[in-house]
Amino acid sequence: MSTPTSESAPGTSGEPTPSRPNLALDGRTWREVAYLLANLPCTIVGFVYAVTLLALGGGLAVTVIGLPLLALALGGARLLGRFERGRARRLLGVRVDEPSRLPRGKGGGLGGVWQALRDPVGWRAMLFSLMRLPWGVLTFSLTLVGLLVLWPVLPFVVRLLGDADRAMVRGLLSPSDELERRIAELESDRGVVVDTAAADLRRIERDLHDGAQARLVNLAMGLGLAKEKLAEGTADATVAAMVDEAHGEVKLALQELRDLARGIHPAVLTDRGLGAALRSLGGRCTVPVRSSVDLPERPAAAIEGIAYFTVSELLQNISKHSGARSASVEVWRTGDRLLLRVEDDGRGGAAPAGGTGLAGLAERLDAVDGVFTLTSPEGGPTVAVAELPWRARPATEQP
Secondary structure (H helix, E strand, C coil): CCCCCCCCCCCCCCCCCCCCCCCCCCHHHHHHHHHHHHHHHHHHHHHHHHHHHHHHHHHCCCCCCHHHHHHHHHHHHHHHHHHHHHHHHHHCCCCCCCCCCCCCCCCHHHHHHHHHHCCHHHHHHHHHHHHHHHHHHHHHHHHHHHHHCCHHHHHHHHHHHHHHHHHHHHHHHCCCHHHHHHHHHHHHHHHHHHHHHHHHHHHHHHHHHHHHHHHHHHHHHHHHHHHHHHHCCCCCHHHHHHHHHHHHHHHHHHHHHHHHHHHHCCHHHHHHCHHHHHHHHHHHCCCCEEEEEECCCCECHHHHHHHHHHHHHHHHHHHHHHCCCCEEEEEEEECCEEEEEEEECCCCCCCHHHCCCHHHHHHHHHCCCCEEEEECCCCCCEEEEEEEECCECCHHHCC
16 A cells, blocks of 8 residues: 655745655656656657758858748747646646747847747757757656656655756746846836826826916906906906905915925925924824934935825825824935834824825836835834835936
């Protein structure tokens, strides 16, 4: 009676570590036998495909169809790699992530061909198909001999051969972890940046339309009526009231435009830096705010702006939702990171899913390789920490 194989805790590769083989022919051993016997036909197909297409594509590279044919061959190699990953996943238990799709090349057909020719996943799959033929012959032969003659030690033989196959699949058919992770992150971050920019443009348009633009329209209408009365020679207290009202509308429109400009990029931030800008923010908060900025120099304008609006969002949340009596803002640099810490002594219980804009703030920080963490137990205090990449301001932008 066979003894089931056991699996240890997951290893660094994210898959169970195979147990040691034993003399019993269990299910895992039979799956490995099936994989090794199938190596020969699979490797013959892959080798013939790779040699034929590479020879045709390389030989015709001087013609119009050579490079497109080679690009198609690499795309087919991607499909062969997907098949081999699936076969190894089902029979060997190798858990290898699928590579990202090949990004669409710019510049039409030529851009797509060039993108395919530079595809490292396709080239590694092609190399896998080329080098596997002798290995497929060897594993088929040894496994067949083991089944017919050396069956007492068959589990040990197939486990040794299977481990070599696992290493080949991981080495040649797995994506570059760091590169693939960065591609996925950048694709996600690009969407966040685009959505955030579109939302900001809509907000500016709405503020202009509902605020300053409406007041300027009222101002034009009032001045037009006053002009008509002056032309009629009926300048009286009514005209004076119209002019006075128009003057008030002008002041309100100017104030709204200043507020809007401050929301886009405050002048104090440009002129005096992050410390003065954060003190100005604290002065507008409904609770007393203590600010501390310890920076040896000013960061790049983009990082400085993100830091300013991050603190602005957090202080607005404190004013609206926290019920705090005091708050503090600390900014400092550690290595190549800029850190912001905003704390309040309010009621706590803040959460990104609570409709306070914290989720959007975390997404915007993540889009620039930043990190946002929030600690807010019930009863307080609430501590928000934002981490941004540090980039020094160019000498041409120094005040």
